Amino acid sequence: MHKRFSTRNIKPIKSDADYRAALKEVESLMMAEPNTSEGEKLDILATLIEAYERKHFPLDLPDPVEAIKFEMEHKGLTIKDLEPMIGKSNRVYEVLNRKRALTLRMIQKLHQELGIPAESLIKQPVQIQY
Template identity: 55%
Template sequence: MDIRPLHTEDDYKAALATVSELVDADPAPGTPDGDRLDILSILVERYEAETFPLQSPDPVEAIKFRMEQAGLSVPDMQPYIGNANRVYEVLNRKRALSLTMIRRLHAGLHIPADVLIGVV
């Protein structure tokens, strides 16, 4: 079993191809192919995390996404943000989210608080 760290995009692509083959074969855990799949999966995950880091979503974009997901309109957002004018101000980035708004959006719409705060 020739497994080594992934340093280049070619290494990454080769590992992905092998992982794909192994997943299709569905090896049993604890077998040589099962162990190979586990190790390569870890290496691929590490390479992706280092090469393609995910950015936290923008708080306003997260609110708009949740609104779209749930079919919510501006009046539906008033319990979380305030009157319609305030909702529009937040959605148009004219007003920052307050701590109270963050708490309400997190509790009521289940938007992660770290996303609403903008923690990276």
């Protein structure tokens, strides 16, 4: 029977120093077994770290073109595969080369068919200067 874990030595992460200390502690607990005092400590610290990171290091969504390109690469899709969602191949190339903006219909189809988050598809695209 395992000794129950005490939360006395766990505190909120309020600073960068607290964050670094928590990461170091988690590193030492990575091999902890579930349902042990070390495993419970690992779960609690991971939750605290996740909350701190979400607040202090928010992830920015990719712009629409990068989101589409990521899904193409991830799923092994070709220009031809995107035609039912965007239009003929020349239109797909225009979108991927940032020459044409996505329409609402394209956004809906890309979201439904490829599962790309709508938030990424409606984000203002990055303007690339040549």
